[in-house]
Every structure is written in structure tokens, then in C-alpha cells.
Amino acid sequence: MSSPGLKRAMTSRHMMMISIGAMIGTGLFLNSGYTAGSAGPGGTILSYIFGAFIMWLVMVCLGELSVAMPESGSFQEFSHQLISPAAGHAIGWLYWFCWVLCIAWYLSAVGIYMQYWMPGIPPQVWYLVFGVLLFLFNSSSSKDFGEGQFWFAGLKVIAIVVFILIAIAAAFGLIGGGNVQGVNNLFAHQGFFPFSIFAILPVMISVAFSYQGCEIVGNTAGESVDPQIEMPKAIRNTVFQITGVYVISVLMLMIIVPWTELGLSESPFVTALARIGIPGADHLMNIIVIIAALSAANSAIYSCTRFAYGLSLRGSAPKSLVNLSKRQIPLNSLILTYVGIIACILTGEIPLLANTLNAWMWAVSAVIGVLAWIVIGVCLIAFRRKLKREGKSVDQLAYRSPGYPLVPILVIVLNLIIIFSMLFDEGQRLNFFIGVPIIIITYVFFYWWEARKKTSSPNISMKTDL
Structure with a gap:
């Protein structure tokens, strides 16, 4: 399948920032506190380094697939062609739903954050205002969207870099009025590894959630100026x-604030800035988290729109979703995504369901995100086997994943370990039993659906740039 209607106008910097924009959000600004409080300084640093390693493994696998098959449907299309139609339908809809839930949560969070300054305005007003702005942003041409998201996500990165510089100054006693102990915080409270090194296992699902969104770079391949050149650059720069940003910022958090004082009650970045005594830290942090949430929502809307477009091409979504606007944007797919977002927001407004929905959203999103990484590893193995059957050489590939077959095998095994490690943490066990059954039920449904049709989806051949 190709994406002939989508305009190829994105460069590596656009692609990189769309991916980074999706990643840096609550996973870092909130969940890093949970990780620090659960694994201690050493365990937290190791878990984020380990998470970055897994992200790199996933990205190089995705890079080979995306350069050889530059499709806007990314791993949904790869799994459809290389694993089975049922797998493609299932991962496509699961991933779409996963991000729709996240977008609804991001917009709801922004509404709450805005009340800090304007408590008299209901949060629903801000849902509408920012929702409309993001819709208009995503309705623009791919080049304009990529350029806008480059600066949008760039502000988020700059904010974190500024935090790191402030934290370094405080650690050396240049600011903070003596309220910061510095590096001693890493060792003074029950040592560098207060728990066993295996304490990183239960927190890895939270760390993986922080890195999720890296795979969105695959969605941009179908709109890249030159995937063979731009995709490897985007992957390399995104990983580095x-x-x-993650490892250094988390390290500085625990240097400024003892890990025993970090948790989920508030953002650890707020705690750190308050400890340093920066005037207006609360307002500064509020601006940062609003930018982070909107940037993440913006990238997620882009990804959902392209996934819906790909699902329509494959016959598991209404054919009307394939229609493009004058700017060559799948506008109907964007509208469908917004219908899903609005439905999730309205459901979250029901008082009795609000807390349950948030917990369910996190569980489903985290598990589906890790599943997407597993699917990418499986797709690369299937792709290499397909090349071998067709008598094609890997030397013809413009971009090759290093260390094959070890790299995709590690992607599959390590991410399975992350999922099943949830069973050994009482706080995560329920999330496992929510997320995994939803995945199984979705796949079984589409397997039945395909069997009932007795034919595969429309006969669209896979185009490889070999």
C-alpha cells in the first residue's frame, strides 16, 4: 500500500519534533516522581537508561521498516502485510483508541491547569478553546503542521533544559539559599540503591509510558520529503x-529533592522548583505543563488521524476517511478522531466514572504502547523473512537495523518482560488485568471478522523501496 494522496513535505527536524512532542508529557512531569519514590536514585537512573535502550531498539527496527515501506499507517500497515490482516486491524484500532484516550486526558488536564489563573472560567471552556485551536493546527498542510510542531515541542525541550541549568546552579549552591543538599541527596537516604536492583522491574511500565510516542515518527514516513535520508536522521536525533533530556532531568530532580519526598501527589518538577525557591515557580511550572500537554495532544492527534486514514485504506474503517482536503490532509479521519476525543471527555465528566476512567485510560495506554513496540519487532523479523523468500538481499536496503536478529528479538523479549512484571507489583496488577484482556478481545474480534469475510482485505500490494 502506498499513500499517494498525502503530500511529502516533512524534513527530519519536523519528524523528530512530532515524535518528541508526543513523548514529553505526564510520563516525565508526573510519573518520574512515582518512579523515584518506588525505585530509589540508582534504580530510577538505571530504569530511564534501560528505557532509552529499549526505545533505541524499537526505533532502529521501525527505521528499517519505514525507509523500506514509507507508509503513513506505519506499523499498523506493516503488521497487516507482514503478520496478518487481523493483527493490522487490531493494533491499528487499539493504538488509535489509546491515543484518543490520552488526548482527552491532556485537554482535560489543560482545563484544570488554566483554572489556576482563572478559577471563574469552567474547564470545559478551555477544552473547547484549545480543542478548536488544535483542530485548526492539524487541518493545515503537513509542512505547516511540521513547522509549527517543531517550535511547539521545541518550547517544551527548552523549558526542561532551563530547569536542568537551574538545578545545576542550585546543586553547586549558586542559588537556593542553602535549601538544597546537592549530590548528597543521592546517597543520604538509605543509599544509592535503597531497594534491590530488581526494583526497576515494577516501575518499567511507567518508564516505558514516558518513552511512548517515539514510534509516531513512523507515521511521518508517508509525508517525508525523502524517507531514505530523513528517517534515519530523525531517529538518531530523537534517540539522542x-x-x-530524560536521564539528566531525572538525575537533577533527585539531587535537588530527596527521593523519599517524591511521588504522585504533585509534579516532582514543582517540588524541585519550590525547594530551590525560584520566585513564581508555580506559574512557571504551570506554563510548562500546559505547553507539554498541548504539544503531546497535538502530536497524538496527528498520529490518530493518520492511523484512521490507514485503517480506511485497509477496509476496517469507513471508506470516506480516505478523502483528503485541498491541503492533502485526511480531514474526515481528523473529524472521526475528534468524535472519539469528545466522547471520552464527556464520559470523564460523569462524576462516578471520572477516577475509574483515568485509571483505565492509563492502564490501556501503557499496555497498548508496549504492545506496539512488540509488534514493530515482530514485523521486522517477518520483513527480513519475506526478503529472503523473495531472493532479495539486505544489502539493497537503504537503512538496516544493526545487530539483526538480536535487536528485534530483544525488542520482543524485553517488552514482554515489562508487561508481565506488572503482575509482581500490587499497584500495577489491576492495570495488567484491564489492559491485556482488551488487547486479546480486540484481536479475537478481528480474527473472527476476517474469517467471516473469508477473504483478506482489499488486494493492495506492499511497495518496498528496494
């Missing part, structure tokens, strides 16, 4: 930048 996000690893540096």
Missing part, C-alpha cells in the same frame, strides 16, 4: 535528545 530524548535520552539526554
Whole structure:
């Protein structure tokens, strides 16, 4: 399948920032506190380094697939062609639904954050205002969207870099009025590894959630100026930048604030800035989290729209979703995505369901995100086997995943370990039993659906750039 209607106008910097924009959000600004409080300093640093390693494994697998088959449907299309139609339908709809839930949560969070400054305005007003702005943003041409998201996500990265610089100054006693102990915080409270090294296992699902969104770069392949050149650059820069931002910022958090004082009650970045005593820290942090949430929602809307477009091409969504606007944007797919977002927001407004929905959303999103990484690893193995059957050489590939077959095998095994490690943490066990059954039920449904049709989806051949 190709994406002939989508305009190829994105460069590596656009692709990179769309991916980074999706990643840096609540996973870092909130969940890092949970990780620090559960694994201690050493365990937290190791878990984020380990998470970055898994992200790199996933990205190089995705890079080979996306350069050889530059499709806007990304791993949904790869799994349809290389695994089975049922797998393609299932992962496509699961991933779409996963991000729709997240977008609804991001917009709801922004509404709450805005009340800090304007408590008299109901949060629903902000849902509408920012929802409309993001809709208009995603209705623009792919080049304009990519350029806008580059600066949008860039502001988020700049904010984190500024935090790191402030934290370094505080650690050396240049600011903070003596309220910061510095590096001693890493060792003074029950040591660098207060728990066993295996304490990183239960928190890995939370860390993986922080890195989820890296795979969105695959969606941009169908709109890249030159996937063979731009995709490898986007992957390399994304991995290096996000690893540096995450590991250094988490390290500085625990240098400023003892890990025993971090948790989920508030953002650890708020706690750190308050400890340093930065004037207006609360307002600064509110601006940062609003930018982070909107940027993440913006990237997620882009991804959902392209996934719905790909599902329509494959026959598991209404054919009308294939229609493009004058700017060559799948506008009907964007509208469908917004219908899903509105439905999730309205459901979350029901008082009795609000807390349950948030817990369910996190469980489903985290598990589906890790599943997507597993699917990418499986697709690469299937792709290499397909090349071998067709008598094609890997030397013909413009971009090759290093260390094959070890890399995709590690992607599959390590992510399965992350999912099943949830069973050994009482706080995560329920999330496992919510997320995994939803995945199984969805796949079984589409397997039955395909069997009932007795024919595969429309006969569209896979185009490889070999």
C-alpha cells in the first residue's frame, strides 16, 4: 500500500519534533516522581537508561521498516502485510483508541491547569478553546503542521533544559539559599540503591509510558520529503535528545529533592522548583505543563488521524476517511478522531466514572504502547523473512537495523518482560488485568471478522523501496 494522496513535505527536524512532542508529557512531569519514590536514585537512573535502550531498539527496527515501506499507517500497515490482516486491524484500532484516550486526558488536564489563573472560567471552556485551536493546527498542510510542531515541542525541550541549568546552579549552591543538599541527596537516604536492583522491574511500565510516542515518527514516513535520508536522521536525533533530556532531568530532580519526598501527589518538577525557591515557580511550572500537554495532544492527534486514514485504506474503517482536503490532509479521519476525543471527555465528566476512567485510560495506554513496540519487532523479523523468500538481499536496503536478529528479538523479549512484571507489583496488577484482556478481545474480534469475510482485505500490494 502506498499513500499517494498525502503530500511529502516533512524534513527530519519536523519528524523528530512530532515524535518528541508526543513523548514529553505526564510520563516525565508526573510519573518520574512515582518512579523515584518506588525505585530509589540508582534504580530510577538505571530504569530511564534501560528505557532509552529499549526505545533505541524499537526505533532502529521501525527505521528499517519505514525507509523500506514509507507508509503513513506505519506499523499498523506493516503488521497487516507482514503478520496478518487481523493483527493490522487490531493494533491499528487499539493504538488509535489509546491515543484518543490520552488526548482527552491532556485537554482535560489543560482545563484544570488554566483554572489556576482563572478559577471563574469552567474547564470545559478551555477544552473547547484549545480543542478548536488544535483542530485548526492539524487541518493545515503537513509542512505547516511540521513547522509549527517543531517550535511547539521545541518550547517544551527548552523549558526542561532551563530547569536542568537551574538545578545545576542550585546543586553547586549558586542559588537556593542553602535549601538544597546537592549530590548528597543521592546517597543520604538509605543509599544509592535503597531497594534491590530488581526494583526497576515494577516501575518499567511507567518508564516505558514516558518513552511512548517515539514510534509516531513512523507515521511521518508517508509525508517525508525523502524517507531514505530523513528517517534515519530523525531517529538518531530523537534517540539522542530524548535520552539526554530524560536521564539528566531525572538525575537533577533527585539531587535537588530527596527521593523519599517524591511521588504522585504533585509534579516532582514543582517540588524541585519550590525547594530551590525560584520566585513564581508555580506559574512557571504551570506554563510548562500546559505547553507539554498541548504539544503531546497535538502530536497524538496527528498520529490518530493518520492511523484512521490507514485503517480506511485497509477496509476496517469507513471508506470516506480516505478523502483528503485541498491541503492533502485526511480531514474526515481528523473529524472521526475528534468524535472519539469528545466522547471520552464527556464520559470523564460523569462524576462516578471520572477516577475509574483515568485509571483505565492509563492502564490501556501503557499496555497498548508496549504492545506496539512488540509488534514493530515482530514485523521486522517477518520483513527480513519475506526478503529472503523473495531472493532479495539486505544489502539493497537503504537503512538496516544493526545487530539483526538480536535487536528485534530483544525488542520482543524485553517488552514482554515489562508487561508481565506488572503482575509482581500490587499497584500495577489491576492495570495488567484491564489492559491485556482488551488487547486479546480486540484481536479475537478481528480474527473472527476476517474469517467471516473469508477473504483478506482489499488486494493492495506492499511497495518496498528496494
